[in-house]
Amino acid sequence: VLSEALLTRPDFADSQRSIARLALDVPVDSLFDFLAPGVTSEDVGRLALVPFGKRRCVGVILEVTNTSAVVEEKLRAIERVMLDVPALSPTDLALFRFCAEYYHHPIGQVVLSALPPALRAAKRSRLPGESWFRLTPAGRGLPAVDLAKRPLAQRRVFERLKMGSLAEGELVAGLPRAGDALRRLIERGWIEHTAPPTRGFARPSALPYKLSAEQREAVAQIRDALGRYQPFLLHGVTASGKTEVYLHAVEHALALGRQVLVLVPEINLTPQLEHLFAARFPDAHIVSLHSQLAQTPRLRAWLDAQTLRAHVVLGTRLALFAPLPKLGLIVVDEEQDPSFKQQEGLRYSARDMAVYRGKLADCPVVLVSATPSLESWYHSIQAPRQPSRYVPLLLSRRASALAVMPTMRLVDESQEQCIEGISKSLLDQLAIRLERGEQSLLFINRRGFSPALLCQQCAWMPECPHCSARLVFHKTDARLRCHHCGHQTRVPSHCGSCGSFDLAPAGQGTQRIESFVERQFATARVARVDRDSTRARGSAHRLFESARRGEIDILIGTQLLAKGHDFANLTLVGVLNADAAMFSADFRAPERLFAQLVQVAGRAGRAERAGEVLVQTRFPGHALYASVLTQDFARFASLQLEERRLSGMPPFSYLALLRVEAKTAGLAQRFAAQAQELGRRLMAGVSLFDAVPAPLQRKGGWERAQVLAQSKSRAAMRRFLTAWRPLLETTAPRAVRWVIDVDPLEV
DNA sequence: AGCACGCCGACT
DNA sequence: GTCGGCGTGCTC
Numbered sequence: 001v002l003s004e005a006l007l008t009r010p011d012f013a014d015s016q017r018s019i020a021r022l023a024l025d026v027p028v029d030s031l032f033d034f035l036a037p038g039v040t041s042e043d044v045g046r047l048a049l050v051p052f053g054k055r056r057c058v059g060v061i062l063e064v065t066n067t068s069a070v071v072e073e074k075l076r077a078i079e080r081v082m083l084d085v086p087a088l089s090p091t092d093l094a095l096f097r098f099c100a101e102y103y104h105h106p107i108g109q110v111v112l113s114a115l116p117p118a119l120r121a122a123k124r125s126r127l128p129g130e131s132w133f134r135l136t137p138a139g140r141g142l143p144a145v146d147l148a149k150r151p152l153a154q155r156r157v158f159e160r161l162k163m164g165s166l167a168e169g170e171l172v173a174g175l176p177r178a179g180d181a182l183r184r185l186i187e188r189g190w191i192e193h194t195a196p197p198t199r200g201f202a203r204p205s206a207l208p209y210k211l212s213a214e215q216r217e218a219v220a221q222i223r224d225a226l227g228r229y230q231p232f233l234l235h236g237v238t239a240s241g242k243t244e245v246y247l248h249a250v251e252h253a254l255a256l257g258r259q260v261l262v263l264v265p266e267i268n269l270t271p272q273l274e275h276l277f278a279a280r281f282p283d284a285h286i287v288s289l290h291s292q293l294a295q296t297p298r299l300r301a302w303l304d305a306q307t308l309r310a311h312v313v314l315g316t317r318l319a320l321f322a323p324l325p326k327l328g329l330i331v332v333d334e335e336q337d338p339s340f341k342q343q344e345g346l347r348y349s350a351r352d353m354a355v356y357r358g359k360l361a362d363c364p365v366v367l368v369s370a371t372p373s374l375e376s377w378y379h380s381i382q383a384p385r386q387p388s389r390y391v392p393l394l395l396s397r398r399a400s401a402l403a404v405m406p407t408m409r410l411v412d413e414s415q416e417q418c419i420e421g422i423s424k425s426l427l428d429q430l431a432i433r434l435e436r437g438e439q440s441l442l443f444i445n446r447r448g449f450s451p452a453l454l455c456q457q458c459a460w461m462p463e464c465p466h467c468s469a470r471l472v473f474h475k476t477d478a479r480l481r482c483h484h485c486g487h488q489t490r491v492p493s494h495c496g497s498c499g500s501f502d503l504a505p506a507g508q509g510t511q512r513i514e515s516f517v518e519r520q521f522a523t524a525r526v527a528r529v530d531r532d533s534t535r536a537r538g539s540a541h542r543l544f545e546s547a548r549r550g551e552i553d554i555l556i557g558t559q560l561l562a563k564g565h566d567f568a569n570l571t572l573v574g575v576l577n578a579d580a581a582m583f584s585a586d587f588r589a590p591e592r593l594f595a596q597l598v599q600v601a602g603r604a605g606r607a608e609r610a611g612e613v614l615v616q617t618r619f620p621g622h623a624l625y626a627s628v629l630t631q632d633f634a635r636f637a638s639l640q641l642e643e644r645r646l647s648g649m650p651p652f653s654y655l656a657l658l659r660v661e662a663k664t665a666g667l668a669q670r671f672a673a674q675a676q677e678l679g680r681r682l683m684a685g686v687s688l689f690d691a692v693p694a695p696l697q698r699k700g701g702w703e704r705a706q707v708l709a710q711s712k713s714r715a716a717m718r719r720f721l722t723a724w725r726p727l728l729e730t731t732a733p734r735a736v737r738w739v740i741d742v743d744p745l746e747v
Numbered sequence: 748a749g750c751a752c753g754c755c756g757a758c759t
Numbered sequence: 760g761t762c763g764g765c766g767t768g769c770t771c
């Protein structure tokens with residue numbers, strides 16, 4: 001009787017075996033169990049190669065147990081634990097878990113999307129860079145006689161490691177078949193991988209930087225917070241020296257032997273910032289991480305971060321997931337920038353997750369902006385005893401006494417003569433700058449020649465066959481392009497509706513402004529900066545450099561141009577289509593316009609010459625412009641917050657958006673409506689808006705609908721989504737694609 | 748997501 | 760009689 005009972009007790013039967021639970025890149029919110037002989041809880045966080053269906057996948061070991069709910073026959077064995085890659089730390093895993101839970105995204109996809117693509121690919125050759133090795137305790141205690149029996153290469157490796165840990169290169173120098181020797185020694189448990197010794201830093205070699213009183217105060221507060229969790233909102237007008245403040249903070253963190261993570265919105269900004277960091281911290285190893293990096297350098301940077309070789313990781317939102325065992329400071333520059341929110345797959349906000357990561361790592365998180373998001377701003381103005389409070393750090397003046405704020409002026413388009421969308425006042429000012437040998441910038445957030453082609457007879461306009469959008473006319477290569485799906489065609493010779501040959505471009509884009517300006521100012525050196533002109537790798541950098549050297553008189557471009565770049569000789573900025581934001585249904589449009597205008601205005605007059613900004617508008621009386629003109633963010637923010645409070649929008653509520661896509665509008669709409677109905681029955685402190693077509697109803701051949709959920713309580717929203725999602729999973733027809741977007745940017 | 752299985756229309 | 764369409768279901 002006893003033996004029977006023992007045999008049927010699963011935990012007894014299982015106590016001898018080891019089962020690893022892995023995160024795999026499948027859209028299922030569960031872990032997968034594998035037989036894993038010899039794997040212990042020490043291996044949690046390691047990557048492993050497993051057979052999965054007909055495939056073979058890389059997964060991450062998240063748990064090690066000895067029981068499984070899966071029937072015995074189904075369990076398969078791990079093929080190999082990847083011991084050459086260090087394990088992800090418990091803190092890294094905690095971040096992934098939180099991310100999966102908060103964004104209601106499958107854990108496996110969160111974990112795997114955080115890994116560099118080179119590690120995700122199952123078939124992988126040697127890791128780049130150098131591994132470091134050391135003797136294990138068993139190796140140190142190894143009797144000399146045992147060693148004497150080993151082949152020569154193994155003995156030599158062993159001898160070399162007696163002196164301390166070594167990089168692979170030095171370890172195997174001059175040894176034949178050294179790879180085998182290393183493997184054998186690892187198998188015997190005599191040597192193991194280890195982290196390379198951390199390099200110490202010399203103090204920054206550059207001259208001491210003179211900080212203003214405000215800057216010093218800001219640095220002091222961040223420095224005092226090193227070693228504990230504390231978010232800051234570093235808010236300063238453009239050119240107030242925000243970068244200098246966080247560089248000082250970085251210096252303090254490095255001096256304590258901590259690693260630093262710096263997130264920036266644009267790939268374009270990383271080389272510039274990398275140079276700045278390299279110059280300031282010559283002894284620190286600075287790596288950058290962004291999606292344009294080739295696989296091998298990206299893997300290398302990632303491993304450098306994980307093995308403590310890198311002191312500073314600088315990158316775009318994906319750098320948030322870089323493993324940093326000694327993380328001591330996080331900086332999010334231009335924290336309001338929409339590019340911190342990923343718009344497909346795992347729809348995470350790198351800024352919000354950075355704050356959580358700071359909590360996990362017990363370190364300060366510095367959000368930096370001249371025009372903070374209203375969410376961050378609201379956190380920073382709440383009563384000091386509020387636990388969620390971000391400590392405000394204010395820089396109210398430009399750093400150089402000589403650099404005055406640019407003046408802003410509205411130009412009423414309805415009162416002025418405009419040629420090709422440019423007013424007489426702006427043309428006059430451009431002429432003046434040319435005469436003085438100063439640079440100008442024309443900002444128009446629309447690439448192409450004109451946003452539409454218009455039949456002069458019947459007002460027909462070519463539209464994208466896959467999207468509910470007009471095709472944009474690109475004159476340089478005589479094509480019509482869809483800016484939403486990439487579809488393109490030749491320019492039609494005649495109207496698709498009435499057959500007339502009288503088709504004309506309607507409205508202005510960067511190309512049209514460029515050609516007009518070139519005609520108007522024949523001697524001026526004109527350059528256009530948009531996604532089309534900077535497609536080739538490095539071309540953006542070359543354009544900016546050439547502008548910086550003063551080889552360009554008039555820059556014309558989209559928001560690519562608005563960010564971060566300093567042109568000392570630039571004294572005039574013209575803004576051409578600011579009004580577009582007024583027609584947007586999105587409740588964040590004013591906030592974005594304000595940020596964009598302040599940002600682009602910040603390009604003017606960064607040195608001693610005063611800058612001037614002309615904003616062309618048809619609505620000069622609009623309330624929004626009153627606060628833009630003063631560039632008074634606090635005033636703008638308090639007006640906006642009042643509106644948000646009245647409308648119950650964030651930061652006074654939390655939003656989640658169910659986005660539905662299907663091949664027919666009916667199907668998308670039906671599922672959205674059904675989802676709303678299902679949700680309505682669960683409701684607990686969450687209100688659901690009616691299912692509606694998405695702002696861009698058709699995109700890339702998919703019809704889109706959406707349901708907005710709103711709640712006063714973040715916890716209630718989380719509970720609601722947790723209950724709603726399984727209902728959607730079981731009821732969604734296969735022809736429907738759907739995703740829950742938590743804290744959506746545009747609704 | 749992949750990748751199989753499976754059950755109905757046009758082809759050697 | 761087979762090739763292949765994509766609907767349905769599973770992967771430890």
